Amino acid sequence: MPNPTAAMLVIGDEILSGRTRDANMHHLAGQLTDHGIDLKEVRVVSDDPAAIVAAVQALSATYDSVFTSGGIGPTHDDITADCIAAAFDTPIDIRDDARAILAEHYAKSGTDLNAARLRMARIPDGATLIENPVSAAPGFTLKNVHVMAGVPSVFQSMVASVLPTLTGGAPLISKTMRIERGEGDIAGPLGDIATAHPDLSIGSYPFQKDGRYGANVVIRGTSGAEVDAALTKLADHFPA
Amino acid sequence: MPNPTAAMLVIGDEILSGRTRDANMHHLAGQLTDHGIDLKEVRVVSDDPAAIVAAVQALSATYDSVFTSGGIGPTHDDITADCIAAAFDTPIDIRDDARAILAEHYAKSGTDLNAARLRMARIPDGATLIENPVSAAPGFTLKNVHVMAGVPSVFQSMVASVLPTLTGGAPLISKTMRIERGEGDIAGPLGDIATAHPDLSIGSYPFQKDGRYGANVVIRGTSGAEVDAALTKLADHFPA
Incomplete structure (x- = not known):
């Protein structure tokens, strides 16, 4: 629901x-x-x-x-x-x-x-x-x-x-992965993961600080297992 | 305009x-x-x-x-x-x-x-x-x-x-007076001043800090003379 x-x-x-x-x-x-x-x-x-x-x-x-x-x-x-x-x-x-x-x-x-x-x-x-x-x-x-x-x-x-x-629903589970690559490099694989997980909300928030740059990718959903599955795929693409 | x-x-x-x-x-x-x-x-x-x-x-x-x-x-x-x-x-x-x-x-x-x-x-x-x-x-x-x-x-x-x-209009002139009285005491005179100056936007923003309380009254308008006139009335009601 x-x-x-x-x-x-x-x-x-x-x-x-x-x-x-x-x-x-x-x-x-x-x-x-x-x-x-x-x-x-x-x-x-x-x-x-x-x-x-x-x-x-x-x-x-x-x-x-x-x-x-x-x-x-x-x-x-x-x-x-x-x-x-x-x-x-x-x-x-x-x-x-x-x-x-x-x-x-x-x-x-x-x-x-x-x-x-x-x-x-x-x-x-x-x-x-x-x-x-x-x-x-x-x-x-x-x-x-x-x-x-x-x-x-x-x-x-x-x-x-x-x-x-008030009656609430399932709280949103949110996990963030910091990737030190340009958003333009992250976009392709991230789009594929988003397509494969239509129930998740996946956002990319670029940062630039002290000469380092990249994006914080936030994966949100009500199923912790699915959030973790998407996060694992992302980590496979972009090893720390 | x-x-x-x-x-x-x-x-x-x-x-x-x-x-x-x-x-x-x-x-x-x-x-x-x-x-x-x-x-x-x-x-x-x-x-x-x-x-x-x-x-x-x-x-x-x-x-x-x-x-x-x-x-x-x-x-x-x-x-x-x-x-x-x-x-x-x-x-x-x-x-x-x-x-x-x-x-x-x-x-x-x-x-x-x-x-x-x-x-x-x-x-x-x-x-x-x-x-x-x-x-x-x-x-x-x-x-x-x-x-x-x-x-x-x-x-x-x-x-x-x-x-x-972009084409701008007349910049808004904004003056603030800090009054250390409860908003409920300020409200009556302030409402009268607002009624007398329909072209001005007059707001009251309460504060409470370190045991002192009162309101910052902000008078905004495009005519500096009218802003000042309203401010003078306010100062007459609530001398510092």
């Missing part, structure tokens, strides 16, 4: 302007691979309601699950929750359980739970909350979309909250 | 599996911002012809220009050039000028220009070549799509070759 599929939607002008370098995509990609879920597509869109709604609808319809990152804080540019509600034509309002989480959190530090902070308790109808052990304000899951914060420490804690609730 | 728009398409299983952390998106985002071109969307797709073709067609139709990264080397998983040709229903074959570039490059090192390396001279009809000062094998531009290598040093050299050929 093929693995479940997933997509990620990164929301934020700060990534597209080059101000901030996204860290969440790389984290989620590794976590999903370990969990046996195939990340098939990532999109990054700006803080634009029409762009967010269209991307959520397209990705939610195409993949088994969608993970979003960013735009769920208290400021005017935090519009993700409203866009998710709009994407599924679902009402959204301040919810009591989310308000209670915020009230308890801010009471501890004597901070005022003002109107801006209360925006973080706006949750679409029918969603379940995602725990945020870092800074309390919850994420949420609506249908197959998991809505999480953009701050990397919070994003990572929310991924850890969500992943155990 | 609004700035020209752009999208980026990152092609590669290695990014989606979490093996490699993409570096090209952040580089291109900064370069386009400096050049007055608004990067509006990024997509990352796997080495899957149908996914690549669909993304190229969608992005090419929506934005003024598209930049792709990855999949133009000599190995079997390098399928970008064929997918670009398919996306525009254009024939593709080995082209003499691209072959000459490769022949000269490999002759210098006494390396055989074999069938695998010759694949890098496959260029869709009607494309113009993008110079690759790092490793010779050219990228190409077909219609509004610029096809570049995934290796960061090569990608960056190709971006430098392409950007001067």
Whole structure:
């Protein structure tokens, strides 16, 4: 059976302007691979309601699950929750359980739970909350979309909250062989091995460092025996 | 007049599996911002012809220009050039000028220009070549799509070759103010300033480090005077 599929939607002008370098995509990609879920597509869109709604609808319809990152804080540019509600034509309002989480959190530090902070308790109808052990304000899951914060420490804690609730497939086994030959010399034999093993994903990633060059060939698959068989063929062609 | 728009398409299983952390998106985002071109969307797709073709067609139709990264080397998983040709229903074959570039490059090192390396001279009809000062094998531009290598040093050299050929708009002016207050306290006044300056893009990016917390508020716009006016209002609300 093929693995479940997933997509990620990164929301934020700060990534597209080059101000901030996204860290969440790389984290989620590794976590999903370990969990046996195939990340098939990532999109990054700006803080634009029409762009967010269209991307959520397209990705939610195409993949088994969608993970979003960013735009769920208290400021005017935090519009993700409203866009998710709009994407599924679902009402959204301040919810009591989310308000209670915020009230308890801010009471501890004597901070005022003002109107801006209360925006973080706006949750679409029918969603379940995602725990945020870092800074309390919850994420949420609506249908197959998991809505999480953009701050990397919070994003990572929310991924850890969500992943155990999802059914994974067989984790991908990945083995790498470093070959100090030009990619053009590796390409022929590697193509033959790829053709002989259609269930494997075989990639070649060239490197060039300190005057040495070659490629790291990565063989990935859910069957360890088949990965090893392909690796053995490769080693026969290119003895160390 | 609004700035020209752009999208980026990152092609590669290695990014989606979490093996490699993409570096090209952040580089291109900064370069386009400096050049007055608004990067509006990024997509990352796997080495899957149908996914690549669909993304190229969608992005090419929506934005003024598209930049792709990855999949133009000599190995079997390098399928970008064929997918670009398919996306525009254009024939593709080995082209003499691209072959000459490769022949000269490999002759210098006494390396055989074999069938695998010759694949890098496959260029869709009607494309113009993008110079690759790092490793010779050219990228190409077909219609509004610029096809570049995934290796960061090569990608960056190709971006430098392409950007001067594009018409940019007014570069974005960006000023940042660090405010050591909770985002929930900043949100109200900040929302008012954003409403009063609809031409500006105002973002709030929370931080928490070494026991201090607050937000970096970034004000972006093409009019330096308006950016400064909004910044002054913000400073009045939150004196250092």
